[in-house]
Amino acid sequence: MKALVFLEPEKMEIRDVPLPKCPPGGLLIEVKACGFCGSDMRTYKSGHRRVTPPWIIGHEVAGVVREVGDGQNRFKEGDRVAVSPPVYCGKCWYCRRGIFYLCINQRELAQHWPGGFAEFQAIPPEALAFGNVASIPEGLSFEEAAISEPAGSVINSQEMADVGLEDTVVVIGAGPIGCFHVETARARGSALVMVVDVLEERLELARRFNPDHLVKSKPDSSHVEKIIELTNDMGASVIVVACPAPEAQQEALRMAAKGGRIILFGGLPKDKSEVALDANIIHYEGLHLIGATSFSPKHQEIALSLISSGRIHASEYITHDLPLERFQEGIDALLAGTALKVVFRP
Secondary structure, three states, rough: OOEEEEEEEOOEEEEEEOOOOOOOOOEEEEEEEEEHHHHHHHHHHHHHHEEOOOOOOOOOEEEEEEEEOOOOOOOOOOOEEOOOEEEEEOHHHHOOOOOOOOOOOOEEEEEEEEOOEOEEEEOHHHHHHOOOOOEEEOOOOOHHHOOHHHHHHHHHHHHHHHOOOOOOEEEOOOOOOHHHHHHHHHHHOEEEEEEEEEHHHHHHHHHHHHOOOEEEEEOOHHHHHHHHHOOOOEEEEEEOEEEEEEEEHHHHHHHHHEEEEEEEEOOOOOHHOOOOHHHHHHHHHHOOOEEOOOOOHHHHHHHHHHHOOOOHHHHHEEEEEHHHHHHHHHHHHHHOOOOOEEEEOO
């Protein structure tokens, strides 16, 4: 089969590789769409400690079941499915309490097993045990279903922060994750949603999701004062840091209202992950810091439901829908900041 193979940082190529076998109790799916996400970009640029080249990455997958392994009875040949990458152990303290996103033995498709930048992907039985493979609702395209995975992570984080009515929400970072946060906050009833970004191009891409305000980040930090002004001098009740910038985490404290919740969603570079935060602001303003990155199976189902109902406009995220052979075009668009979401079709 045809596959896009990661060979070393900044080097990937299309290769002919053996067709995977359907594992007992698992599935063999024909991949119809696979999104290229931020973690794929980090692997492309710098490698990954759990990825040993040559390797097939890609974990935002939607496709059709082509073969069903012995003992698997949930899906049948021809079913349309969306595949989420986390594979939970089901045995640790967190899994036993249904907090799957904190599983201490979590593995992932595209790391421990080959990913979806290929014509076919084998899904092991471990990935089926807790609902990581979901049926695609009728009328939803493969491309839209493929990007339900990052939406699931966003939904989980806002559930953790109890985002809801009367909340004023600031999203720092106008990439696809930031835009998912905008739409999710709207779906949860937030009263005011604002987006901050350093790039005008990103803010223009985010405009299609109708935030109440788009705020340009500036070196003099005047955007922090702008947020205070837009919230009637109170600050925002929820701030989502959806970018890999230490400065954004520091500024989030200054944007927050008393008792505000700050979701640290964007992972930082390894050499910049230790951030000096003003602990007195956290202490005296009663702020809550929430780290969030993954999700439980139910969150992907919620994401698919929100996309199917039109409350998350998945098609608006996909600025580049490309055949796998044009992978470099998609990567270059992401690096240039002209793409929001790139989806490859094997």
